[in-house]
Ligand SMILES: [Ca+2]
Ligand SMILES: [Ca+2]
Ligand SMILES: [Ca+2]
């Protein structure tokens with residue numbers, strides 16, 4: 295009889311320990327972070343510090359967890375923003391923030407002959423303090439006005455832009471990089487003339503918009 299009682303007590307203890315263990319593993323799970331996206335994923339650096347047309351990107355991430363999420367932040371320091379920029383819960387599991395990129399932070403790699411994307415690290419933390427810091431959102435920042443995508447802004451870009459706005463075949467551009475007047479359209483009268491004067495050092499055209 296005593297042996298049976300001992301067996302029951304031991305079983306109960308084992309079940310309680312297993313339940314505690316399961317509960318601890320349940321609450322110590324970090325959030326799952328997926329679907330990193332930047333829309334658009336290419337922007338120019340914001341050379342006048344005023345984020346006009348085409349100069350911002352909205353960053354999105356999906357965060358799920360078996361507990362509540364206490365915060366989702368993103369490190370925007372490499373593009374001139376906050377190290378712990380809060381993201382906003384816009385719907386169900388999707389978090390978002392819109393940002394521009396400070397002047398001068400475009401990274402050109404001469405060996406690769408291309409811009410190096412910024413990897414913006416997300417930190418998703420649940421209500422028990424478990425964090426997932428394994429996912430980044432990729433954002434490529436070009437020099438504003440680098441119309442022909444070669445790492446520098448010079449007269450070649452103005453000539454290239456002139457060809458684009460006159461519909462010369464073979465001259466595709468990203469309009470967000472080419473709208474250096476910041477009015478939301480790319481044209482000869484405004485953007486070509488402004489960019490040409492800028493690269494030629496004409497006073498009054500020092501800053502691209
Ligand atoms: Ca701007
Ligand atoms: Ca260029
Ligand atoms: Ca324009």
Ligand SMILES: [Ca+2]
Pocket residue numbers: 338346347348349438470471472473474475476503
């Ligand atoms: Ca612009």
